[in-house]
Amino acid sequence: MQQKPLTIVPVSLHSAPSTDLPAPSLTSSGSCFVKSGSVEVTFQNGVEERLIQIVMRELINR
Numbered sequence: 001m002q003q004k005p006l007t008i009v010p011v012s013l014h015s016a017p018s019t020d021l022p023a024p025s026l027t028s029s030g031s032c033f034v035k036s037g038s039v040e041v042t043f044q045n046g047v048e049e050r051l052i053q054i055v056m057r058e059l060i061n062r
Contacts (some may be wrong), residue, residue, distance in 0.1 A: 003038075004062075034059070 032043040032052070036059045043052055 036062070 002004065017043075031045065034041045034043075034056075041055055041059070043055075
């Protein structure tokens with residue numbers, strides 16, 4: 001079975017000073033781990049929900 005080549009898109013994340021964002025918890029071990037085929041993604045506590053939704057949409061469309 002032939003696999004599609006993966007497209008890797010480089011991104012840069014820059015912190016934006018805002019009091020509206022929750023501070024990530026450094027003492028908590030909570031995280032979300034998603035594995036789909038050969039792709040593994042880990043989200044730590046404090047990540048914005050919209051970023052999780054974007055990544056999940058991309059995984060579904062593969």
